[in-house]
Amino acid sequence: MLNVTILGSTGTIGQQTLDVIARHTELFHAFALTANSNVEVLFQQCQKFKPEYAVLLDANAATQLAQRLAKSGIETQVLSGLAALEQLSAHSEVDVVMAAIVGAAGLQPAMAAARAGKRILLANKETLVMAGSLFMQAVTEGGATLLPIDSEHNAIFQVMPSQKSKHLEDMGVKRVLLTASGGPFRNATLETLNVVTKAQALNHPNWVMGPKITIDSATMMNKGLEVIEAHWLFNASAEQIEVVVHPQSIIHSMVEYVDGSVLAQLGNPDMRTPIAYGLGYPERLSSGVSSLDLLKVGRLEFSAPDFTRFPCLSLAYDALKVGGTAPAILNAANEVAVEAFLAEKIGFMEIPALIEATLAQVSVSEVVSFSQLLATDLEARQCASAWLNKRSVV
Ligand code: NAD
């Protein structure tokens, strides 16, 4: 029996993780369930899964949850705050940590899991974008096992040679092909992109996901973040990572070898496949995902990404090439921009404008410490907020 901590259990990935765990109660126990402030959903999850611990970041929400659990006679212990998230990521009784908090908030608990040598199922790509070098170092030093859950990276992981080497060249790998659905605005003109609404941007054609990643998919920043994620996971340079738009989201990504072979992983777009892969690794587990019916899919299409209509993608490639703290600045500015777009304070094409302005203003340095990265994240957020304030005055 493996004890699992789910960071972000009330979110889209968190709920799908519990769905897979519920199919294999003889193998997995939800030891700790955690969320930001959603008392109702976390209460229901505690009722069903009876975890040892439940954590809400928000202290008031945690008090409410504790009262409701006590009334219902459920013995789950309730904690609150960032330190509790870190504690339950590193807890000696925990074997597996699903890192499924959204955004930079997921970094510190994921780092705690890495340092404690856990098996980490990493959905929170922002961890690698912000702190790739330090996180990968913590994984190695802590003796952790890192399994990518992002569907593209999970696909690449599955088709990489089983004997992993540090260098792609040594494994005969030429490059990785990262597929992208293209999001809801794949065919939209630049004029249309200037006026698209929040509701349109939240309407992803293939995947049901949390709001932040859904907007990231619409701007294609999601693919940009994934390019940086692939760099750290597979030690691939920006030149070795090619984005291919594939609207059906059936091929989840590919690896090209030097002999011309291209290996792909296919399946219906359902995150329970990579989640089950991560939970069961190296065994395979049933996940509840329906069989892929290629005859029904009919055709698989491919096209090149358009860097003009989707400038977020080039901003991310550029940040990767610049290196150092640039990806952390990109990530922080993007989080501020997406939040402002979701609050209907800025237009869709102002998202890349805000990120570009922030990148131009915050100076980039070599990554030397974790505290420096947190300070850079804060500085970039302040700079992005100042841009927003200035804009609302105009
Ligand atoms: P979501 O918004 O549905 O859920 C986010 C979860 O994080 C919630 O449980 C929320 O309570 C928790 N949370 C938010 N802020 C927090 C904070 N400050 N402290 C503690 N907990 C906090 O998001 P999601 O779609 O499940 O995505 C989660 C992560 O997985 C993201 O990094 C996303 O990029 C990645 N991811 C998601 C998908 C997907 O299909 N949804 C696919 C690939 C990768």
Ligand code: MG
């Ligand atoms: Mg993805």
